[in-house]
Structures are given as C-alpha cells and as structure tokens.
Amino acid sequence: MSEQFSRRDFLKLAGVGAATTAILTGCGPASRYVKREPYMQMPEYNYNGQSTYYATTCRECAAGCGLIVRTMQGRALKTEGNANNPLNLGKTCARGQATLHGLYNPDRVTDPVKRTRGSASTTAVDWDAATQVVADALKNNKPEEIAFLMGMAPDHLFDLVTDLANATGINAPVRFGALGMFESRATLSKAAENLFGEARMPFFDVGGAEVVLSFGANFLETWISPVSYTRGFVGLREAKTKLRGKFIQLEARMSSTAGKADEWLPIRPGTEALVALAIGRLASELRGGPMPRAFSSVDPLDAASKSGIKLEMLEHIAELFSGSHVALAIPGGSALGQSNGLTVAEAVLALNAVADNFGKPGGVYFSPLAPNQTAYQSPASAKEMQDFIQKMADGKFKVLFVHGVNPIFELPASLDFKGALKGVEQVISFATFPDETALESDYVFPDHHGLESWGYQRVITGSNQSVLSGSQPVVSPFYNTRATVDVLVTAAQLAGGAFATALPFKDEVEFLQSKVAPLMSEADGFFSAADLNTFMASFQQYGGWWKLSDGRGVPGTADVLNRNMDGAEAEFAGEGEFFLVPFVSPTLAEAGANKPWLQELPDPTTTVMWNTWVEMNPETAHELGLEDDDVVRITSEAGVLEVPVYRYPAIRPDTIAIPYGQGHTAYGRYAEKRGVNPADLLVQHFNEAGDLAFAGVKVKIEKTGRKQPLSRLESIMGVYGIGLGEEH
Incomplete structure (x- = not known):
C-alpha cells in the first residue's frame, strides 16, 4: 500500500459520481490506497462536531448482523444495527454494542511477536520477517502436514484458505467455536439430513406462528441467531394484526427465553425425545x-411419569398444537446436547409434520444459502475436533495456523488441546487478543480488529433472504496489526509455486472483489451496477449484498412420520446426584469476558456480574445446608471446580446450572482469573451426530465451608426476604 498517496491527492484525480462519493464516505475499494490520517491530522471530510457513518458487519459471533458505526474525528463512538440488512433490520444485541470495548481494549496484541510457549516472554519481529515465517511454513512442510483451525464465521478468510487448500493439497480449514458446540449445530443439520434428505440449517418462522413449542432452544439469548429470533418473537407476540401467540418452553433451568414464555415446564433432562413423541401421539389422536x-x-402416561410433567399438561399442549392453525416446534440447546440428542431433534422436528407447517408461514423451512455459497458447510463437531486433536498429538501436523478461535479455553479440558500442541512443531496464531491459545503459540501475528477490517460474512440462518454481510474499516488500525488475508496472500507469493498460483492477488481487497464480482450478474439483487468499482462502492455503502426474493427452501417431508422413532432416555456420564446444565452466558458468550461493558452488564435472570456462580434450587440448597455465596466443590468424571452458590427458584431440584464465559487464565486484565470455566467438568461424551453431550453429565456437590460474595444488581432482601423486619 502507498504511504505517500494522500486522500487529497486521490480526490484530485478521482472523477465525479459514485466512485468519488464512495471515497468521500470511506467505503470505496480504492480507499485502501489512501493513507489514513492520525487523530490529530484529520482527513478533510471530517469536521469538528460532525459524524461519519460506516456500514459493516458485527464480528462478535457468527450470526453476521449488519452494523452502522458512528465515528467522529477518526474515532468510533457508537454502533447500531444496519436497518437495511435483512438479518437484523437495525437491531443489535449487547455484544454488538460492546464491540467498541474490543477495539479500544488496552490488552490487544499490538505487534507481531515470537513467543516462548507458555511464557510471558516475547520478542518483537517486523512484518516482513513475520510474513517470511508464514511463507517458510507453507513451503517447507508437506501439504498434509499443514493445518488451519478457524472460528465459526464462514467468512472471506475461510474462503481464501479453502481455495488455497484446494489448489495446493494442504488440509482443508476446520471451523469450530464453543457457541456451535452449545447450539448443537451438527445435530440439527444431521437431523435435517436424516428426515428431509438435505444437511441444511433449518429456519423456524417464529414470527408467523400462533403456538411455539421449544425444547431447550434459548433463541432469545444465545441460540444461533438471537437478534433475528428476537424479532420473530416480537411477531409472535404482536397483538395489533393477529391474536397474541402462545409460547411454551421445556427445559430444566429457566433461561431468559423460558422467562418470556407463557408456560415453562421444568422437564427432567434426558426425557425430551420421549415427551416430544408423547405430544405427537396425543396431537395425532386429536386430529384423527x-x-x-x-x-x-x-406411552404418554410413561412419558409423563419419567419427565416430571403431568399427563394433563401434555394433553393441554397437544390440544394447543393440534388446534392451532399454525403451530411450530423447535429443538435446540441443552435438549440436543445429550447422548440421544439426534433422536430428540428428529422427534421434535416430526411434531412439525403433525402441524403440517413445512414451507408455510409460521413453520419450518431450510435457511437460504448465502449469495456465493453452493452448499451448507457445517462447523466441526466436538467429535471431529477430538479427531483433529488426536492428529495433533500424533505429530501429523507440523504447522498449525489458528485464527478466530481460542480452543484451549473453548474446548473441554478433557480433550486436552493444550497437551496435543506438544505434538505440533510450529504454532502460528493470528489472535487480536492475548488469549490462552496465543500464549501457547510460537508466533502471534495479530489480525486487525473487526472494526478495522475488510471482508464479508455469510448469513447462515435467521433471514428469509440470501444475505452476504460486508465489512470495511470504520477507523484506521490503532496498532501495528495486519489483515490475515494480506499476510497469507503475500506469504503465498514468497512461497512460490502452487501457493503463488493459488492466490494471485495483490491484497485483501482485490481478493474480495474476485469473490463479490459474480454477484453483479445476479438479477435479483438489492442493488446492481455496470462496473466493479461502482458495485464495490455500493457493497460497502449498504453493508453487503442480498437478494430481494424469499430464498428459503421447503423440506421434503414425505417420509417423516413413516419411520420408527425411539423415545429412550439419554445416558449420563458420572455417578453424581445432580444433572449439570452448563449454559452460555447471554452477556459474555465465549469471547466477551475481556470487555468491561459486558462484565458489568447484569445477567438477565440472576443479575450477577463479574463472576461465575452455580444455580441451585432453594430446596436443594436447604437440604445441603447451603446459603447464597457459599462456595461448593463440584466434581465430575472430568474435573473439579469450586464456585459460589446462587439460590435460583426456577430450576429443578435435581439440577444445577453454571454459566459459560468466565474462567480465563489469559485474555487480558478484565478476563484473567475471574470465575471458572464449566467446560472443565465436561467429559468426552458425544451424541449420534458427533456433538458433545454437554448436558449429559452428572456431578457431586460438597460444601467447602468458605464464602465468596457475588456482585449482583438485585437485592437479596427483596428476593428472599433477608433482613426484612430486622432493626439496624
């Protein structure tokens, strides 16, 4: 990139029209050649007291929501949803709002460094040397000895590495993320393949339904695309144009989603398939x-007995389901994260066949593929990650590139990713933050933050339109970081041969143009253009490209009900007395613990902040002689944790729950040594689709005699009456 060619010089050369407008707003592709001025030397289009807005994509999870970022004088000040993007239509979640705390995080990796694994010592290297390290890693190892482990997002970097793998024979990139593990995505897509003949991601039209029955799908907090499903939930509750929809949630612990339900049924873990089939039988009997x-x-009576849900309630649900014009059943989350998770998914999806809602408003569809996507590409399941880790331990990989994922933290400790790294000669991380995996790497070559980056991301589900969300830098990079795509493109040229041929681009933006250019010939687009520069300018201006038509597919349902389904209960690992239900923190998720805004945001059901807790029914706590803030020792077959108690009335007495999101040993000052990671309790226990049976563990509880007060917004006096009537 030129450091001499200023924005003023470019504007002198640029003609009038769309291209000039694009440069003035910072969203044209040619702006990559413009030197971005530092804060004290503002570009001439920035004025004191006036804001500049950029359309981009939120990188805080894999959903792909569009953002509009307000900047002033070269600083990003506020994020809001992109009203044009069909996925979120102007809405964002807390993580999208807090992405600024990642951009301005004081603990970011500021320069490329050489590390000593497991040590704090680093040696700075310049980017030319760093790029040569990557080039040598590509050139000096056999193709089968090179591996890429990437995050959940199906983005432009994943496409570039896929193209590189196809052309050179290196291992195809593997995508993984803890959210995908807790969402049981592999189970959901495998159930769709078994029932409908296609391994696709189902789309559940919550907004068009009259009755919604959810088995563990926490779609208002963390499940798959929560902003989109929250919009759908608004449609379900809409009373102006239709009757207020009915919502029933079945799960052992009341989540925020269950808290919004008309009825929450605390089902016994492991009996979800049995209950779904019982409701299907009762509804079929009513329909004749x-x-x-x-x-x-x-046997519905047997299902009621084993699940802890009264037969009258099952009959009530069946009446609602069979009597409604548009009924919908959703499987997800903890219901699928068990040994029989695939059976649960199939049984719940079969309920939709009773409702005859496939391909109809308020029913089940296949999510549309993204504009440049030919097939659904599922992220790796936990079982596939187990196989990947075994190859690492066996020395099958000589070099491992890691981007967008922190496997040492996100994977269960029982899989021992950290130990398996000893079998890999060279580990290169592209981490933006000093996370646990970066500290165990030989090199860290930091990528830009998402708000400093070009790119695109496919929208997998949540929209009825085919969507490709676009990204652009909203600010110039604050530190000596570099786009990973640029690093790989330059390294491929240095490596020469098949690598150079595979990536014949001069930079990241040229690669983006090569991928986006075919959309110009699409007739059903949100916008079109006669030339590539104008098209790319609009792509940045609107924050992506999407089709106008409804791209959802209709599942083939001919044989759904004509198959034998097993309602056997799940098998649990461990001899403990209590079911363990780990759930993703709706505020922190898997990567938000380094953002103070999110740490300070109270959990929506407990109002706890800055820590981890174990939720326990007050009756259970009383039997064990426990009070709030008492520290207990929780033991599973895989490990031991100590965590303070939170007495939570909305959970089964035989169940405890721990939020996932804290427990970092690295990742910066706001995240380190705060709380515990419940993944340390999870065993290598998988369901039929290869997903981790994270909700299939039983644990023991012991009192330690210590106390650890939790920071919480609520008043325990108001909740439990503590202190009422006492004189002070």
Whole structure:
C-alpha cells in the first residue's frame, strides 16, 4: 500500500459520481490506497462536531448482523444495527454494542511477536520477517502436514484458505467455536439430513406462528441467531394484526427465553425425545386418522411419569398444537446436547409434520444459502475436533495456523488441546487478543480488529433472504496489526509455486472483489451496477449484498412420520446426584469476558456480574445446608471446580446450572482469573451426530465451608426476604 498517496491527492484525480462519493464516505475499494490520517491530522471530510457513518458487519459471533458505526474525528463512538440488512433490520444485541470495548481494549496484541510457549516472554519481529515465517511454513512442510483451525464465521478468510487448500493439497480449514458446540449445530443439520434428505440449517418462522413449542432452544439469548429470533418473537407476540401467540418452553433451568414464555415446564433432562413423541401421539389422536408410525410406540402416561410433567399438561399442549392453525416446534440447546440428542431433534422436528407447517408461514423451512455459497458447510463437531486433536498429538501436523478461535479455553479440558500442541512443531496464531491459545503459540501475528477490517460474512440462518454481510474499516488500525488475508496472500507469493498460483492477488481487497464480482450478474439483487468499482462502492455503502426474493427452501417431508422413532432416555456420564446444565452466558458468550461493558452488564435472570456462580434450587440448597455465596466443590468424571452458590427458584431440584464465559487464565486484565470455566467438568461424551453431550453429565456437590460474595444488581432482601423486619 502507498504511504505517500494522500486522500487529497486521490480526490484530485478521482472523477465525479459514485466512485468519488464512495471515497468521500470511506467505503470505496480504492480507499485502501489512501493513507489514513492520525487523530490529530484529520482527513478533510471530517469536521469538528460532525459524524461519519460506516456500514459493516458485527464480528462478535457468527450470526453476521449488519452494523452502522458512528465515528467522529477518526474515532468510533457508537454502533447500531444496519436497518437495511435483512438479518437484523437495525437491531443489535449487547455484544454488538460492546464491540467498541474490543477495539479500544488496552490488552490487544499490538505487534507481531515470537513467543516462548507458555511464557510471558516475547520478542518483537517486523512484518516482513513475520510474513517470511508464514511463507517458510507453507513451503517447507508437506501439504498434509499443514493445518488451519478457524472460528465459526464462514467468512472471506475461510474462503481464501479453502481455495488455497484446494489448489495446493494442504488440509482443508476446520471451523469450530464453543457457541456451535452449545447450539448443537451438527445435530440439527444431521437431523435435517436424516428426515428431509438435505444437511441444511433449518429456519423456524417464529414470527408467523400462533403456538411455539421449544425444547431447550434459548433463541432469545444465545441460540444461533438471537437478534433475528428476537424479532420473530416480537411477531409472535404482536397483538395489533393477529391474536397474541402462545409460547411454551421445556427445559430444566429457566433461561431468559423460558422467562418470556407463557408456560415453562421444568422437564427432567434426558426425557425430551420421549415427551416430544408423547405430544405427537396425543396431537395425532386429536386430529384423527391412522396413528403415524413415529409416535405409535410411545406411552404418554410413561412419558409423563419419567419427565416430571403431568399427563394433563401434555394433553393441554397437544390440544394447543393440534388446534392451532399454525403451530411450530423447535429443538435446540441443552435438549440436543445429550447422548440421544439426534433422536430428540428428529422427534421434535416430526411434531412439525403433525402441524403440517413445512414451507408455510409460521413453520419450518431450510435457511437460504448465502449469495456465493453452493452448499451448507457445517462447523466441526466436538467429535471431529477430538479427531483433529488426536492428529495433533500424533505429530501429523507440523504447522498449525489458528485464527478466530481460542480452543484451549473453548474446548473441554478433557480433550486436552493444550497437551496435543506438544505434538505440533510450529504454532502460528493470528489472535487480536492475548488469549490462552496465543500464549501457547510460537508466533502471534495479530489480525486487525473487526472494526478495522475488510471482508464479508455469510448469513447462515435467521433471514428469509440470501444475505452476504460486508465489512470495511470504520477507523484506521490503532496498532501495528495486519489483515490475515494480506499476510497469507503475500506469504503465498514468497512461497512460490502452487501457493503463488493459488492466490494471485495483490491484497485483501482485490481478493474480495474476485469473490463479490459474480454477484453483479445476479438479477435479483438489492442493488446492481455496470462496473466493479461502482458495485464495490455500493457493497460497502449498504453493508453487503442480498437478494430481494424469499430464498428459503421447503423440506421434503414425505417420509417423516413413516419411520420408527425411539423415545429412550439419554445416558449420563458420572455417578453424581445432580444433572449439570452448563449454559452460555447471554452477556459474555465465549469471547466477551475481556470487555468491561459486558462484565458489568447484569445477567438477565440472576443479575450477577463479574463472576461465575452455580444455580441451585432453594430446596436443594436447604437440604445441603447451603446459603447464597457459599462456595461448593463440584466434581465430575472430568474435573473439579469450586464456585459460589446462587439460590435460583426456577430450576429443578435435581439440577444445577453454571454459566459459560468466565474462567480465563489469559485474555487480558478484565478476563484473567475471574470465575471458572464449566467446560472443565465436561467429559468426552458425544451424541449420534458427533456433538458433545454437554448436558449429559452428572456431578457431586460438597460444601467447602468458605464464602465468596457475588456482585449482583438485585437485592437479596427483596428476593428472599433477608433482613426484612430486622432493626439496624
């Protein structure tokens, strides 16, 4: 990139029209050649007291929501949703708002460094040397000895590495993220393949339904695309144009989603498949006609007895389901994260066949593929990650590149990713923050923050339109970081041969143009243009490109009910007395612990901040002689944790729950040594689709005799009456 060619010089050369407008707003592709001025030397289009707005994509999870970022005098000040983007239509979640705390985080990796694994010592290297390290890693190892482990997002970097793998024979990149593990995405797509013949991501039209029955899908907090499903939930509750929809949630612990339900049913973990089949049988009986084979073997009375839900309630749900014009059943989350998770997913999806809602408003669809996508690409399941880790331990990989994921923290400790790194000769991390995996790497070559980056991201689900969300820098990079795509493109040229041929681009933006250019010929686009520069300017201006038509697919349902379905209960690992339900923190998720805004944001059900807690029914706590803030020792087959108690009435007495998101040993000052990581309790226990049975663990609880007061917004006096009537 030129450091001499100023923005003023470019504007002198640029003509009038769309291209000039794009440069003035910082969103044209040619702006990559412009030297971005530092804060004290503002570009001439910035004025005191006036804001400049940029459209980009939120990188805080893999959903792909569009953002509009307000900047002033070269600083990003506020994020809001992009009203044009069909996925979120102007809305954001807390993580999207807090992305600024990642941009301005004082603990970011500021320069490329050489590390000593597991040590704080580093040696700075310049980017030319860093790029040569990557080039040598590509050139000096056999293709089968090179591996890429990437985050959940199906983005432009994933496409570039995929193209590189296809052309050179290196291992195809593997995508993984803790959110995908807790969402049981592999189970959901495998169930769709078994029932409908296509391994696709289902789309549940919550907004168009009259009755919604959810088995563990926490879609208002963390499940798959929460902003989109929250918009759908608003449609379900809309009373101006239709009757207020009915919502029932079945899960052992009341989440925020269950808290918004008309009825929360604390189902016994492991019995979800049995209950779904029982409801299907009762609803089929009410509708009349032959009993479908899928439900013929279940006894509703037995299901009621084992699940802890009264038969009258099952009959009530069946009446709602069969009597509604548009009923919808959703499987997800903890219901699928068990040994029989695939059976649960199939049983719940079969309920939609009873409702005859496939491909209809308020029913089940296939999510549309992104504009430049030919097939759904599922992230790796936990079982596939187990195989990947075994290859690492066996020395099959000589070099490992890591980007967008922190596997030492995100994977269960029982899989021992950290130990397996000893079998890899060279580990290169592109981490933006000093996370646990970066500290165990030989080199850290920091990528830009998402608000400093070019790119695109496919929207996997949540919209009825085919969406490709676009990214652009909203500020100039604050530190000596570099786009990972630029590093790989330059390294490929240095490596020569097939690597240079595979990536014949001069920089990241040229690669983006090569991927986005075919969209110009699409007739059904949100916008079109006669030339690539104008098209790219609009791509940046609007924050992506999407089709105008409804791109959802209709599942083939001919054989859904004509198959045998097993309602057997799940098998649990461990001999403990209590079911363990780890759940993703709706404020921190897997990567938010380094952002003070999110740490300070109270959990929506407990109002706890800055720590980890274990939720326990007050009756259970009383039997164990426990009070709030008492520290207990929790033991599973995989590990031991000590965590303070929070007495939570909305959980089954035989169940405890721990939020996932804290427990970092690295990742900066706001995250380190704060709380515990419940993934340390999870065993290598998988369901039929290869997803981790994270909700299939039983644990023991011991009193330690210590106390650790939790920071919480609520008043325990108001909740439990502590202190009422006492004189002070």
